[in-house]
Amino acid sequence: MHAVLPRHGAVALWAEDPDGPRGRGRNHPFAVAADLLADRLGLAGDAGRLTLLLPSTAAGPVSVVGADVALRAWQVPVLLLTSGDALRGVADRCGPSVRYLLGVLSFAEELVARGRVLPSVVEESDGPAARWRPVLSGVDQARFDGLCDAMPPVCRAEESDADGRSAADALHGALSAFVDHEMRRRIGGAVAPGADWWHALAGQADFVAPQDEVRQLAGKLDRWHTALSRQNPMRTCFRLRTPDQNPGGDDWRLDIMVQAVADPSVLVSAADVWEDHDSGLYRWVDDPERQLLADLGRASALYPGLDEALAHRRPVHMTLDVAGAYDFLTHAELLAEAGFGVQVPSWWRRPGELCLKVTTTSVDSGIAMVRDTAVVRDEIVNCRWSIALGNETISEDDLAELAEHKLPLVRFRGQWTYVDRQRLAAGLKFLRRVATGTMPASEILLNAGLRPPQDDVPLPVRSDGGTGWLADLLSGDIEGRLPDVDVPEELSATLRPYQRRGLSWLAFLDRLGLGACLADDMGLGKTVQLLALEVLRRAERVRPPTLVICPMSVVGNWQREAARFAPTLSVHVHHGPGRESGDAFVKAVQERDIVVTTFSVAVKDTAELTALEWDRVVVDEAQNIKNSGTRQARAIRAIPARHRVALTGTPVENRMSELWSIMDFTNPGMFGSANSFHARFAVPVERYRDQDAAARLRGAVRPFLLRRVKADPTIELDLPDKIETTQLCNLTVEQASLYRAVVDDMLEKIKESDNIQRKGLVLAAMTKLKQVCNHPAHLLGDGSALAGRSGKLARVEQILEQVLAEGEKALCFTQFATFGRMLQRHLSVRFGTEVPFLHGGTSKQVRDAMVDRSQEPDGPPILLVSLKAGGTGLNLTAANHVIHIDRWWNPAVEDQATDRAFRIGQQRTVQVHKLLCMGTLEEKIDQLLDRKAALAHLVVGAGDDWLTEMSFQQIRELITLSPEAIVE
Numbered sequence: 016m017h018a019v020l021p022r023h024g025a026v027a028l029w030a031e032d033p034d035g036p037r038g039r040g041r042n043h044p045f046a047v048a049a050d051l052l053a054d055r056l057g058l059a060g061d062a063g064r065l066t067l068l069l070p071s072t073a074a075g076p077v078s079v080v081g082a083d084v085a086l087r088a089w090q091v092p093v094l095l096l097t098s099g100d101a102l103r104g105v106a107d108r109c110g111p112s113v114r115y116l117l118g119v120l121s122f123a124e125e126l127v128a129r130g131r132v133l134p135s136v137v138e139e140s141d142g143p144a145a146r147w148r149p150v151l152s153g154v155d156q157a158r159f160d161g162l163c164d165a166m167p168p169v170c171r172a173e174e175s176d177a178d179g180r181s182a183a184d185a186l187h188g189a190l191s192a193f194v195d196h197e198m199r200r201r202i203g204g205a206v207a208p209g210a211d212w213w214h215a216l217a218g219q220a221d222f223v224a225p226q227d228e229v230r231q232l233a234g235k236l237d238r239w240h241t242a243l244s245r246q247n248p249m250r251t252c253f254r255l256r257t258p259d260q261n262p263g264g265d266d267w268r269l270d271i272m273v274q275a276v277a278d279p280s281v282l283v284s285a286a287d288v289w290e291d292h293d294s295g296l297y298r299w300v301d302d303p304e305r306q307l308l309a310d311l312g313r314a315s316a317l318y319p320g321l322d323e324a325l326a327h328r329r330p331v332h333m334t335l336d337v338a339g340a341y342d343f344l345t346h347a348e349l350l351a352e353a354g355f356g357v358q359v360p361s362w363w364r365r366p367g368e369l370c371l372k373v374t375t376t377s378v379d380s381g382i383a384m385v386r387d388t389a390v391v392r393d394e395i396v397n398c399r400w401s402i403a404l405g406n407e408t409i410s411e412d413d414l415a416e417l418a419e420h421k422l423p424l425v426r427f428r429g430q431w432t433y434v435d436r437q438r439l440a441a442g443l444k445f446l447r448r449v450a451t452g453t454m455p456a457s458e459i460l461l462n463a464g465l466r467p468p469q470d471d472v473p474l475p476v477r478s479d480g481g482t483g484w485l486a487d488l489l490s491g492d493i494e495g496r497l498p499d500v501d502v503p504e505e506l507s508a509t510l511r512p513y514q515r516r517g518l519s520w521l522a523f524l525d526r527l528g529l530g531a532c533l534a535d536d537m538g539l540g541k542t543v544q545l546l547a548l549e550v551l552r553r554a555e556r557v558r559p560p561t562l563v564i565c566p567m568s569v570v571g572n573w574q575r576e577a578a579r580f581a582p583t584l585s586v587h588v589h590h591g592p593g594r595e596s597g598d599a600f601v602k603a604v605q606e607r608d609i610v611v612t613t614f615s616v617a618v619k620d621t622a623e624l625t626a627l628e629w630d631r632v633v634v635d636e637a638q639n640i641k642n643s644g645t646r647q648a649r650a651i652r653a654i655p656a657r658h659r660v661a662l663t664g665t666p667v668e669n670r671m672s673e674l675w676s677i678m679d680f681t682n683p684g685m686f687g688s689a690n691s692f693h694a695r696f697a698v699p700v701e702r703y704r705d706q707d708a709a710a711r712l713r714g715a716v717r718p719f720l721l722r723r724v725k726a727d728p729t730i731e732l733d734l735p736d737k738i739e740t741t742q743l744c745n746l747t748v749e750q751a752s753l754y755r756a757v758v759d760d761m762l763e764k765i766k767e768s769d770n771i772q773r774k775g776l777v778l779a780a781m782t783k784l785k786q787v788c789n790h791p792a793h794l795l796g797d798g799s800a801l802a803g804r805s806g807k808l809a810r811v812e813q814i815l816e817q818v819l820a821e822g823e824k825a826l827c828f829t830q831f832a833t834f835g836r837m838l839q840r841h842l843s844v845r846f847g848t849e850v851p852f853l854h855g856g857t858s859k860q861v862r863d864a865m866v867d868r869s870q871e872p873d874g875p876p877i878l879l880v881s882l883k884a885g886g887t888g889l890n891l892t893a894a895n896h897v898i899h900i901d902r903w904w905n906p907a908v909e910d911q912a913t914d915r916a917f918r919i920g921q922q923r924t925v926q927v928h929k930l931l932c933m934g935t936l937e938e939k940i941d942q943l944l945d946r947k948a949a950l951a952h953l954v955v956g957a958g959d960d961w962l963t964e965m966s967f968q969q970i971r972e973l974i975t976l977s978p979e980a981i982v983e
Contacts, residue, residue, distance in 0.1 A: 017030070017110050022180065031043075041066075062092065066088050066089070123197055131151075132147050133150050142223075249303060251314065252357070255335075255360065283303075286331045288303050321333075372402070373479060396453065478714070506580060507580050513730050524719065540919055549584055553583075561610070564613070565613065565636060567590070570590060586607065596620075614651075625653050642673070672692070675692045675693075678720070745806040786834070789831070789901055827879045830883065850879060934976055
């Protein structure tokens, strides 16, 4: 998928599918229709068409640049987005251009957060409009220039760009659009609707005013913008040192320094500026002393405390007391927003958090009563409250001492910290009112660890233990304390001990009406645990149906598992062009216990699904709603239900916001807004690696998220052995020649490229090298015969010969759908047998039939699987050989694919064959991962992106072909 920066909008997305319908004439032959792209991505946007200049040969568009390649105009259907928010939803399925735009979007959000924006008036096609635009100066301008240089060519592929629109103009247009959208989102509702310019900055952008007034206003705003955007080659910086960092004194110290904007590593103290006239600063500015004094004068207008320093002819630093240090800290953000460098103690940006702690005591004797008692959320429990600073509970004497401090900077138990006096006063007021007392259990459950129990108490609440079922639940050890429920006789399955504990946990939260996220590892039987819950609850009384939303690849699995393990449950599949609607749909749903549908249908049929009463909504493979802003996630959240359950093996893949999205689906509103969650947890954990914030988050989600992994000794899976072998293959002479050509081309291009541009070049070359390792025809795409031209293909054939000779079955995984089709044709002829290929374009009916036949004893012995389409949610235990033909370079992804065969129900030893080409980047990356096996989950991301962070020398060593790689 690619991104274009058109002249008339922020972003246009388009995608290629080599197996899609071929366009005619000037229409791009492989471009995906805009409505289909929107449906696949779950995005809202307007369909459009652009004329793009793309590298092409006489045969059509190409991705490999050669002597016969020239730019040719193609009509391409695009999805027009008005903001960059939707880009995050497709970050894991995009090309370099979209990843580049994600960087631009982050830059825009940072500018808005720091206030580096100004209002403006622009003339648009239908008249004047009020817009927000970025203010770029100093480091921000340098970052903009870097982004401009790194822009992938496809971003400016619009034919009209050939007339001379520069990369800077294109980037500034996208950045301005992102800034404008983010500002309107932040101030939405703060300005009442109206028709004048001021109100148009928050609502509809166009406004009505006399033309001369518009011109006058635009001129004033332009001069304002120009004044703030003036470039300086150096900037003044301030660094605050605590008394602990200031040797020989008990005072705070504010150091004054100067930094070169073009090279931030050049940081010079003010003392050196006055004394060293050979300073490296003279490379950028002729008179740094004069510039420093001018900057200090400008800074004093923002921070009047600097007047004391300016009283000296050559100011170097300032000595401050606690009050002075706090005064500077309160002005630090203002100085930073004005372009000054500011260094403050880390605890100021992450202050010690005051919180309320609650100890609860339920009337019953503990969580064991749940089995015999209908626990309700409104039970009144006894509470004892206290105040804590971070993890430290504050005694009454400490509270009294903190309350006496006149300033919020205090030294608490040997460390300086910042205490919000307003929150401290509110906490003390609350304790005086209800130091002990009673409260409904539901209120504590909804607030423990997340938000205050009273609107007038701006303090978060955390559990501090106690006795009874509520204390047990909040302790985080609920799974170990729950008694096993009686598994209903109607369930035709013998649950393993950990599955019975999972059922007890689900049943307990179900009784309370609290949502659950079952995040068991792949293959541990999440589906059967949910089916057991349905059988258990429906044996008690008649209930409305449960709605299951899942990927199309596992719809058939839900049908089969329900028929096998819960035959008393009636299941209805709502999918396909012939699915029921209107009254027929309502009638079909009312007669069933479980309704299974797909993510795409849930979006299309939102109105019908939200109009019905559901007992429970279950989202299987819940990582599909990890991006809360997508149309898909919003549609699923809107479906009403008494109870909500998310099933996923990967609750967090890349960012903390994904966890919020899933947990907010299970318990809407419990974790606050996305913005508050981002501020309280995502920023401290992701940016500062704050262990306290991570601990608070774990405590907050622990009652509602159950995670077990196969490696846990308490699981006791009793699975057969899994033998993993890495098998090295040689390249043919043809493969080696192509490999060297790709390497030489890439190394030449990345020598002069900057960081972001290099990432795109490296990823593109990595893909080509993996294609060469598979087969020359895979890279060339010329439809030529496969036999005898690839060492890796020869090894695949050898393994399959042995598998077939022993009467066994094999799963063959490839990440390339195109190569899968090549293999399908070749292997079916080579072995004289049917070779099905399960990929993303396989319809549900064909997919289900393919899986069923593969599981039958006399079914096809070879099943080709696209890694993304079949890497999760399938049960293929009839096969006991797994062949990874090309590597994903992410152990988690490969393990999930292997788990299609290595899972409950497998009776034979599973042989896993991982194929690598000797002496190529495949072998070298595998060795790199082996050396870092203990940290692989931290080093390796969701794909190949981590490879792009290497230096040029490391990349060259990684991809250079070794002599032993070739065989005649």
